[in-house]
Amino acid sequence: MSGAVADLGLIGLAVMGQNLILNMADHGFTVCAFNRTVSKVDRFLANEAKGKSIVGAQSTEEFVKKLKSPRRIMLLVQAGKAVDDWIETLLPLLEAGDIIIDGGNSHFPDSNRRTKYLASKGLRFVGAGVSGGEEGARYGPSIMPGGDESAWPFIKDIFQSIAAKSGGEACCEWVGDEGSGHYVKMVHNGIEYGDMQLICEAYDIMKRGLGMNSKEIGDIFTKWNTGVLDSFLIEITKDIMYYNDEDGKPLVEKILDKAGQKGTGKWTAVNALDLGMPVTLIAESVLARCLSGIKEERVKASAKLEFVGRATTFEGNKEQFLEDLEQALYASKIISYAQGFMLMQEAAKEYGWKLNKPSIALMWRGGCIIRSVFLKDITAAYRNNPDLENLLFDDFFNKAIHKAQPGWRDVVSKASLLGIPIPSFSTALSWFDGYRTKDLPANLLQAQRDYFGAHTFRIKPEAASAKYPEGQDIHVNWTGRGGNVSASTYQA
Secondary structure (H helix, E strand, O other): OOOOOOOOOEEOOOOHHHHHHHHHHHHOOOEEEEOOOHHHHHHHHHOOOOOOEEEEEOHHHHHHOOOOOOOOEOOOOOOOOHHHHOOOOOHHEEEEEEEEOOOOOOOOHHHHHHHHHHHOOOOOEEEEEEHHHHHHHHOOEEEEEEOOOHHHHHHHHHHHHHEEEEEOOEEEOEEEOHHHHHHHHHHHHHHHHHHHHHHHHHHHHHHHHOOHHHHHHHHHHHEEEEOOOOEEHHHHHHHHHHOOOOOOEHHHHOOOOOOOOHHHHHHHHHHHHHHHOHHHHHHHHHHHHHHHHHHHHHHHHHOOOOOOOOOOOOOOOHHHHHHHHHHHHHHHHHHHHHHHHHHHHHHHHHHHHOHHHHHHHHHOOOOOOOEOOHHHHHHHHHHHHHOOOOOHHOOHHHHHHHHHHHOOOHHHHHHHHOOOOHHHHHHHHHHHHHHHHHHHHHHHHHHHHHHHHHHOOOOOHHOOOOOOOOOOOOOOOOOOOOOOOOOOOEEE
16 A cells, blocks of 8 residues: 555544554554644654654545555544544545554443444444553553454554553453443443542541541551552552642642542443442442532531541550551452452343453553552452452452451441541441341342332242242232232342
8 A cells, every 4th residue: 555654543642642652653663643633743743753653644534545454543532422523534534454443431332332333334443441541651551452353463463562561461452342341441440439439548547537647648558558559559649648738738638629530430330230230339439529529518517417426536556457457458459359340240241242351450450540469369360260250259369358357347447436437448348248148138128129019029949838939929918908919020
């Protein structure tokens, strides 16, 4: 193809797009840069891209002509309509077998739809979740590609070359079908919400429960970052704790306690509800951000609703409590990841995807926001048993959760007694206690539903009889006054 010089073309020259192009050029690939506002292309070529294997284009037609076959086009544009608009612009210019990659934060149902739509046009679509922020894009992100698997051999070298490396392995592997790449990125972001909220709760316990200052809290996070909690988020938290404003006071204490969110955590929580999966920690983390958002109302409530309790200050061994807090944070993180993998497992069943679980854990080990030493153990668990039903059934995590339990329970109870909100710590422990309970009180709930709505119930196998046969939907006239007609049953 005359004039075709570029291995890949990238549309969207915001910081993420520019950094990915520079990363690709550093790894020996020739990249064609394009942007809707063409002046951005000129500016990029004259500055950051100067002297590198990067070419530009002044029109979409010229952009497509500069790409080697099969054409590999990556979109780094705003999720939603902009992606669809670019696909429609490119379609008439492409040939069968060409590949369009969406590297934005798209919602997975959109990627499902686009995979099918482009396949009907003879083209290949890849929805790739990219994590690691601006620095990750430049020096090694985590990349989670899914979609038309026949595209993978043509993009594998580029993606695995530019991705972060962990233990010599690239933090990029094929995820699965359709929108599974963006789905895994969505769950990653949900887990990120959970990790951040847990760290914030630990900070609040140290600050308000133990009366520690920012420097002292920073010292604890520094210590934790050398052990089981060694991770990017703990590392940046200790940096934040040590950062003082010009007046010598910690900047973090001046920041308005009103959290923002872009919606990916909410997508995870909503999808978990749609699939009937108890992903409680991510859901609580999203709701904690919502609660922080009603700052003005909380200020009023703080003047009207007093703390009433028997304990007003922490009493006990502070050193032991800090060790317990570390274990509580570790245990709660294990629960969050266990829930995240449960959700992905259910999604694979529901959507008919083949998901590569050991590779997902590997992809999160480096380059991304939730990268941590801990993910090495998750990778090992799923490599050891790809069909592992739950992370807590793996020997390593089973032992870890049992070791952490006494301190975890102590932290949750002490924080509650002191009136310190710990939605994520407490929901993690409640979920754990629910998950390990053979008989939950849902038997009463089913009786209530049958009583007021004739929704029926099923009998326990050991209690089955001729009157109440096993495996059948049963309705009882609880008062002698109701009828015998049952409502339709449904599963949440």
